[in-house]
Amino acid sequence: KAGVTQTPRYLIKTRGQQVTLSCSPISGHRSVSWYQQTPGQGLQFLFEYFSETQRNKGNFPGRFSGRQFSNSRSEMNVSTLELGDSALYLCASSFRTNNNEQFFGPGTRLTVL
Amino acid sequence: QKEVEQDPGPLSVPEGAIVSLNCTYSNSAFQYFMWYRQYSRKGPELLMYTYSSGNKEDGRFTAQVDKSSKYISLFIRDSQPSDSATYLCAALSGGYQKVTFGTGTKLQVIP
Numbered sequence: 001k002a003g004v005t006q007t008p009r010y011l012i013k014t015r016g017q018q019v020t021l022s023c024s025p026i027s028g029h030r031s032v033s034w035y036q037q038t039p040g041q042g043l044q045f046l047f048e049y050f051s052e053t054q055r056n057k058g059n060f061p062g063r064f065s066g067r068q069f070s071n072s073r074s075e076m077n078v079s080t081l082e083l084g085d086s087a088l089y090l091c092a093s094s095f096r097t098n099n100n101e102q103f104f105g106p107g108t109r110l111t112v113l
Numbered sequence: 114q115k116e117v118e119q120d121p122g123p124l125s126v127p128e129g130a131i132v133s134l135n136c137t138y139s140n141s142a143f144q145y146f147m148w149y150r151q152y153s154r155k156g157p158e159l160l161m162y163t164y165s166s167g168n169k170e171d172g173r174f175t176a177q178v179d180k181s182s183k184y185i186s187l188f189i190r191d192s193q194p195s196d197s198a199t200y201l202c203a204a205l206s207g208g209y210q211k212v213t214f215g216t217g218t219k220l221q222v223i224p
Contacts, residue, residue: 004156033212042216043157043201056211090156097208100145100164104156 002027004093004105012111018079021108025072025093031055032074033102034066037088048099049074078110086112116140117204119215128224132189136202136215139183143204143213146178148187151199151217160187160200192222 005024013019025032033056034046045058049068066076072093078085088109092102119136126132134148145164149157163169166180177186185202199217 031209035214043203043214045211045213048211050209055209058211092156099205099208099210099212100147100162101159102212103159104149106154106156 004091004103006089006091006105006108008108009106010109010111012113013081014113015081015083017081018077019081019110020075020077021089021091021110023074023076023091023093023105025074025091026103029093029095029103030072031094031096031099032068032072033092033094033099034074034076035090035092036060037090037107038086043090046076050096081112083112086110114139115216116143116213117202117215119202120218121216123219123221125221125223126192128192128194128222130192130222132187132192132196132220132222134187134189134200134202134218134220136185137183138185138204138213140204140206140213141183142206144207145205146176146185147203147205147212148174148176149201149203149214151201153198157201194222194224197221 031050033048048056068074088107090107092104094102117138147162148160151157169176173190175188201217202215205212
């Protein structure tokens with residue numbers, strides 16, 4: 001079974017731009033969660049989508065948004081990028097209600113200049 | 114105060130040593146406790162999870178949860194250089210709830 005895939009793997013943007021990241025979950029998994037990982041703050045939860053509906057949300061500003069498609073693939077968007085948005089963005093998938101068994105993708109490394 | 118606290122290390126041990134990694138948490142509603150391993154430039158990989166208090170063993174790894182003291186531990190026996198990674202503890206209150214992670218402990222096993 002293929003694992004979680006994320007595209008692109010690396011991205012360089014400038015302040016004020018917007019970015020869209022993509023995540024394809026493991027086949028059969030319907031839940032996709034997004035996390036931001038930085039050296040100082042560690043892994044911070046952004047949001048989770050299940051069956052195209054946002055099920056949980058973290059404490060991030062409205063510039064961070066996401067969506068999920070009918071095939072469970074998910075995208076997250078960050079508008080008006082700030083220097084502090086530079087981070088590794090990870091997505092994780094799980095089967096239905098099993099968030100205790102999440103499987104992570106390799107992440108997208110976003111650098112904001 | 115973070116809901117899940119973890120000593121960032123780094124922790125350096127000689128090959129073959131027993132490693133003890135620890136976390137504390139503050140949310141009494143947490144019921145599931147997980148340990149992830151993250152190699153450099155990779156996503157976290159689930160090692161094991163436990164439900165409520167008790168021990169769980171998987172090969173060289175043992176996870177322990179003490180809900181009375183809100184303490185989570187991971188023990189690695191016969192540590193190997195390939196165990197060198199960052200170890201993240203995590204917790205959640207219900208299967209469909211959001212997961213809260215510790216900041217991770219960097220472990221180096223020296224040959």
